[in-house]
Amino acid sequence: MSPAARPTEQERAVDIHVAGVTKEFGGAAALHDIDLTVRPGELLALLGPSGSGKTTLLRIIAGLVEADRGHVFFGGLDATSLPVQKRQVGFVFQHYALFRHMRVADNIAYGLQVRERANRPPKAEIRRRTAELLDLVQLSGYESRFPAQLSGGQRQRVALARALAVEPRVLLLDEPFGALDAKVRKDLRAWLRDIHERTGKTTVFVTHDQDEALELADRVAILNQGHLEQVGSPDDVQDHPATPFVMTFLGQAARFSADIRDGRVLVNGKPVPVAAQRSTIGRASLYCRPWHLTPTAIGQGHYTGTISGIRRLGSIRRIEVSQANGTTLEVEVPLRTSLRLGEEIGLEILDGVIFRDD
Ligand SMILES: Nc1ncnc2c1ncn2[C@@H]1O[C@H](COP(=O)(O)OP(=O)(O)OP(=O)(O)O)[C@@H](O)[C@H]1O
Ligand SMILES: [Mg+2]
Incomplete structure (x- = not known):
């Protein structure tokens, strides 16, 4: 197939559909009957205060937590009973740690290197892809460093490269910049937006930072105590808040x-x-x-x-x-x-x- 005829990532991007998802922990409801569609290639921010259920919903989409009720679809196919390995998701966790004993390049290549032989790309291909990802996250030249020799922001960029290495269908990011200072967070926001435009992956990005969500996302989904209060573009939710909660949560x-x-x-x-x-x-x-x-x-x-x-x-x-x-x-x-x-x-x-x- 000639390069021109190859489907672009945007064309291959899948939608994520969450239908009627409910989750309780020890009798306390963490998510109430959530319906949410993430459009193909969209960057959607899941925004809400601490404890509102953001991580739980993201982990249910990833297949790391099982919902009590409801379904998750990727590209129209029911993924509810698929184990995490089969869902082809890339994720960066809220408190993510890289492998400390591995150099940057090995951290990034890890997901490919642990594949069973039949699905594992040849060594040269893994090296090529790792170099490409290092370039994408602007860390070329850092491949031989250990995580301890990187700044927090650089580590999170490695974590993102590692999530992208396995060519996931969807990207799930749980407060990837949570631990970083305000200036670095702002730089990384612009950088993530740019990466998203270049890769075109359907992405769900969790944050409790209103500015981050409103600046970065195509649409914002606002959670409050396990209820989805509103889903809309940054303009929609700011100009037409659906509930008093959304109005007060988005600003003074x-x-x-x-x-x-x-x-x-x-x-x-x-x-x-x-x-x-x-x-x-x-x-x-x-x-x-x-x-x-x-x-x-x-x-x-x-x-x-x-x-x-x-x-x-x-x-x-x-x-x-x-x-x-x-x-x-x-x-x-x-x-x-x-x-x-x-x-x-x-x-x-x-x-x-x-x-x-x-
Ligand atoms: N494994 C668990 N066992 C029991 N309760 C849990 C578990 N995971 C989450 N919860 C509870 O479910 C609710 C939602 O938690 P969740 O981690 O999804 O919130 P969050 O929106 O990601 O919060 P934060 O912004 O602090 O990360 C909370 O009340 C939490 O205590
Ligand atoms: Mg969380």
């Missing part, structure tokens, strides 16, 4: 009690420029980001409070406004603001996301 948000009457949203009896369905009537919660609020004269806005903090965040300032009852909220203001600590101000709500209280 202040909650206001609101009333909906004739399709109008009222806070403290004053209308707010946020649309509600005309037919809806009743109590609701309005969630506002710091840029949904703006200072105004006392008595003019929807809320009155005292400035209890002023911080600079790059090119803007965040002020903290406290009410007598102890509740505080954050408001974004221009850098050149004349507001002072201890000053009493009014706040006007410019925008927000409304959820019915049921």
Whole structure:
């Protein structure tokens, strides 16, 4: 077959379909009836707080943990009863360790070298593929080092090369950059995005870091206490959060009690420029980001409070406004603001996301 006629990795990429997956540990539910599709060639981030079930779901997809109920499909084929060796997945674990006694090149080639003879590529082919992967993860020249002679970020890059060496159908990454400092994590994010574009593998990436998920992923799946709250593009989940949990988990948000009457949203009896369905009537919660609020004269806005903090965040300032009852909220203001600590101000709500209280 000529190179031009060979299917590209993108064309060969498979989808992952999780259907009705439920898992309990000792009577406590870790995953409740999860339905999730990862599209072929997609980079999907599994995002949620600690203990929300991210690792458990990833391990069920990998075949390392058995679900109590439900199925996992790869490319339309039921993989639920396939053992991990047959699933053709590459993974990088949350607390991953390379083989310390093996040099970088041997770590990468390991998955190929341990194959039974019939499936093992010839030595020269293993060497060629290892060199190609070293180049891909930008570690050419490091092949003879031991893991102890690498930085944390370099080790994780070796771990990823090792996962890719066996030409997996899907790539499963559990907080691969979890232990690294913020600067290195940011560099590795861009690097992983680039690798993903070049290899085109269907990838599930676990993180509890919102920024990492939103920056890196094609789509984000948000887990909370074993429930899948929302799946959508980074824009979808930020602009149209499906639940109050998603709204508050993705960033600072202040909650206001609101009333909906004739399709109008009222806070403290004053209308707010946020649309509600005309037919809806009743109590609701309005969630506002710091840029949904703006200072105004006392008595003019929807809320009155005292400035209890002023911080600079790059090119803007965040002020903290406290009410007598102890509740505080954050408001974004221009850098050149004349507001002072201890000053009493009014706040006007410019925008927000409304959820019915049921
Ligand atoms: N082998 C196990 N035995 C018993 N309980 C478990 C086991 N594995 C996970 N759990 C429980 O299942 C829940 C989900 O755990 P999981 O490791 O999937 O969370 P996570 O989202 O990956 O968290 P983190 O961000 O801290 O890694 C937790 O309450 C955890 O204590
Ligand atoms: Mg985990």
